């Protein structure tokens with residue numbers, strides 16, 4: 001079986017310390033002789049951080065937009081390119097400071113990439129003083145930081161050396177209130193025990209799990225259709241999908257036509273697909289119940305003759 005590359009997503013607000021952590025991760029991977037590639041996304045037209053990536057590390061950049069929205073199709077293409085051109089152990093994605101972690105995760109779970117990638121985790125690097133002062137920021141920025149804390153698999157509270165003990169205690173209690181049991185560290189210049197960040201990926205690397213991201217806070221599930229689907233039954237089923245499912249995407253066949261199906265926060269879209277694609281759906285959400293989803297979806301498939 002082809003080895004899957006472990007994907008680490010670095011999330012965190014503008015200037016929080018993502019590139020600072022990226023540099024350390026790259027040295028660590030080099031030391032451990034892991035073939036690593038980087039995908040960097042910057043909101044501006046010119047890349048500023050790419051100089052931090054050594055020349056021998058394959059790098060793709062997506063500039064002038066955010067991979068969680070306008071560039072999500074391109075992210076898929078670039079990830080595909082990186083996987084095909086290199087036999088990778090690790091792929092690190094540094095998202096823009098305004099990226100929503102779930103959307104970045106969503107873009108990584110494209111049906112094209114399921115066989116190449118295993119998402120090991122979302123690491124959120126949080127600018128601690130900015131978090132403590134978040135009331136002074138606009139609602140969108142506050143919500144974004146909240147999502148970065150809530151959906152992280154590991155939280156790096158950065159820039160903490162100037163904080164009081166009381167402020168540090170507040171960070172600890174915010175972590176357990178918003179994202180219980182998630183490992184975190186209070187640090188400066190994103191100094192963390194890197195082996196801890198990689199322990200998940202190293203474990204997964206050796207046992208080649210076929211379904212990705214099973215340790216993530218946000219769960220994923222993949223359903224493969226055995227037969228075409230009855231559209232009316234499928235739409236009835238879709239009406240009852242719980243709100244804890246954030247995204248569904250993949251390929252589905254109604255009669256003789258294959259569609260690219262996307263579902264985001266309750267809204268479905270169908271696009272005709274001309275190529276023969278694997279008929280499967282990827283789910284992203286919290287508390288996914290694989291048995292229930294499997295049961296529901298097998299009931300909307302047309303009966304075999």
Ligand SMILES: Nc1nc2c(ncn2[C@@H]2O[C@H](COP(=O)(O)OP(=O)(O)OP(=O)(O)O)[C@@H](O)[C@H]2O)c(=O)[nH]1
Pocket residue numbers: 012013014015016017018019020021049096097158159160187188189190
């Ligand atoms: N004082 C202080 N500065 C830090 C710390 N961590 C990082 N920095 C500095 O903060 C600046 C931003 O850090 P980066 O690692 O580039 O942050 P980033 O999240 O990649 O930034 P964007 O790509 O703009 O979103 C750099 O000048 C870092 O050297 C810290 O703990 N304390």
